[in-house]
Amino acid sequence: MRRMMKIKEQILIFGGLALFLFVATYAFWQEGEAKKIRRQVAKSAGEECIESREYMRENHMLVLDEWRHSAVREGDRIHVTPDGREFEKNMSTCLGCHTGKQFFCYNCHQYASVKPNCWGCHQAQ
Amino acid sequence: MKKAFMPLIAVVLLAVIPYVAVQFAGLGFLFGVIIPYAAIAVFIGGFVYRVVDWARSPVPFRIPTTCGQEKSLDWIKQDKLESPSNFRQAAARVLTEVFFFRSLFRNTKAEAHNGPKLAYGSSKWLWLAGLAFHWSMLVIVLRHYRFFIAKVPGFVQILEGVDGFLDVTLPAFYLTNVIILAAITFLVVRRLLDAKMRLISLPTDYFPLFLILAIAVVGIFMRYITKVDVMSVKDLMINLVHFKPALPEGIGALFYVHLFLVCVLAIYFPFSKLMHMGGIFLSPTRNLSNDSREKRHVNPWNPDVKTRTYAEYEDEFRDKMKKANLPVERK
Numbered sequence: 430m431r432r433m434m435k436i437k438e439q440i441l442i443f444g445g446l447a448l449f450l451f452v453a454t455y456a457f458w459q460e461g462e463a464k465k466i467r468r469q470v471a472k473s474a475g476e477e478c479i480e481s482r483e484y485m486r487e488n489h490m491l492v493l494d495e496w497r498h499s500a501v502r503e504g505d506r507i508h509v510t511p512d513g514r515e516f517e518k519n520m521s522t523c524l525g526c527h528t529g530k531q532f533f534c535y536n537c538h539q540y541a542s543v544k545p546n547c548w549g550c551h552q553a554q
Numbered sequence: 555m556k557k558a559f560m561p562l563i564a565v566v567l568l569a570v571i572p573y574v575a576v577q578f579a580g581l582g583f584l585f586g587v588i589i590p591y592a593a594i595a596v597f598i599g600g601f602v603y604r605v606v607d608w609a610r611s612p613v614p615f616r617i618p619t620t621c622g623q624e625k626s627l628d629w630i631k632q633d634k635l636e637s638p639s640n641f642r643q644a645a646a647r648v649l650t651e652v653f654f655f656r657s658l659f660r661n662t663k664a665e666a667h668n669g670p671k672l673a674y675g676s677s678k679w680l681w682l683a684g685l686a687f688h689w690s691m692l693v694i695v696l697r698h699y700r701f702f703i704a705k706v707p708g709f710v711q712i713l714e715g716v717d718g719f720l721d722v723t724l725p726a727f728y729l730t731n732v733i734i735l736a737a738i739t740f741l742v743v744r745r746l747l748d749a750k751m752r753l754i755s756l757p758t759d760y761f762p763l764f765l766i767l768a769i770a771v772v773g774i775f776m777r778y779i780t781k782v783d784v785m786s787v788k789d790l791m792i793n794l795v796h797f798k799p800a801l802p803e804g805i806g807a808l809f810y811v812h813l814f815l816v817c818v819l820a821i822y823f824p825f826s827k828l829m830h831m832g833g834i835f836l837s838p839t840r841n842l843s844n845d846s847r848e849k850r851h852v853n854p855w856n857p858d859v860k861t862r863t864y865a866e867y868e869d870e871f872r873d874k875m876k877k878a879n880l881p882v883e884r885k
Contacts, residue, residue, distance in 0.1 A: 442605065442608075442609045442835075445605075445835055446602060446605050449605075449832070450598065454598070455699070455703075456699060456795045457796075459702075459703045459704065459795070460704070460705070461703065461704025461705050461792065462704065483783070483804060486783050487781035488781060490724050490725065491724060494724045537785055540704070540785065541700065541784045541785065541788060542710065542711060542714065543725070543784075
């Protein structure tokens with residue numbers, strides 16, 4: 430009887446421990462590689478973006494947000510870069526150079542599990 | 555106050571180390587690869603060690619702390635959760651404690667009023683803040699799986715959707731970010747404001763609070779204010795979990811602060827009060843059923859003591875007892 434209790438206890442404890450180990454090491458068992466998924470981003474056809482690559486990587490969503498606000502609410506549809514070049518505040522301006530929403534937006538956004546709400550209103554091309 | 559300041563200074567120092575080392579000394583590989591591997595190894599190894607150590611500790615008797623009517627006669631109503639009498643009830647007691655912190659719900663507060671008047675009142679704030687903190691922490695940890703798994707699993711996406719359902723700010727604002735900050739702030743302030751709490755609080759109480767607070771603040775900074783290149787961060791993490799360590803270029807030093815503090819937390823975890831994560835399940839005062847009056851629990855390592863019953867005594871001396879007219883049980 431006593432031995433049975435002991436075994437039951439051990440099953441519970443080590444079962445719980447196994448569950449912990451499974452959750453703690455869950456990521457280690459998953460498939461998938463880092464580079465292959467995202468680096469097929471279509472190369473840009475234009476010459477130079479409105480800001481540096483590093484800046485755009487980290488802040489493109491803020492640029493788009495600012496564009497939406499100033500263009501739609503204030504009617505200011507022209508973006509002037511620090512070095513004086515002018516761009517129309519329009520999603521097509523981005524996609525004109527970075528062709529193909531499929532690769533340009535989706536690959537990274539899917540990889541990072543970030544869902545932009547652009548395409549809730551804008552038509553996908 | 556020293557008890558609170560020392561951990562605070564320790565956390566600040568721990569945050570500065572990786573910043574300086576990565577920004578100025580170029581030690582990205584140490585802080586991005588070597589220390590994280592060491593941390594996960596210590597965390598898992600230490601956790602398993604502690605649980606196995608507890609599992610091997612003998613618990614010969616039933617020692618539950620109860621606060622309800624134990625199982626008695628049929629017409630006396632048993633309090634099945636507060637005084638469980640079988641495995642199922644004891645398991646329900648442990649699980650409700652784990653998920654809802656029932657013992658904290660009983661928290662009371664003593665206050666001395668003017669004159670010799672001592673008042674006790676119910677105080678649910680600790681329960682509320684504790685619950686808010688732990689649940690937020692769980693959601694945040696699970697949300698971070700998006701950085702470790704190439705194809706982000708569905709449950710993470712569901713959590714992100716629920717957590718960010720307000721759909722304000724860019725990047726999407728997560729409720730748990732604010733809840734965890736508010737809850738930790740309360741848990742720190744609670745220890746600092748009340749003299750009785752200050753007296754019983756130790757550096758080991760403050761340190762994890764400050765550490766988790768720092769991790770959360772740096773994380774929130776990276777998400778909403780200073781920004782890091784999430785792609786490179788995820789590349790680094792995916793490389794780590796597939797044991798192909800490679801350090802991508804251009805991750806901000808702030809990320810290494812976040813990562814290093816998490817590593818410190820992971821290494822500190824198994825050897826500290828934070829082990830209550832495993833300990834809550836293994837507390838004999840909580841996970842045993844209160845059945846001492848139903849079943850006999852014999853200490854398994856009791857020595858085999860040679861005993862002699864009265865019947866044996868009488869057998870030996872029966873004739874003499876009869877001659878001396880002493881009463882005997884068997885003729």
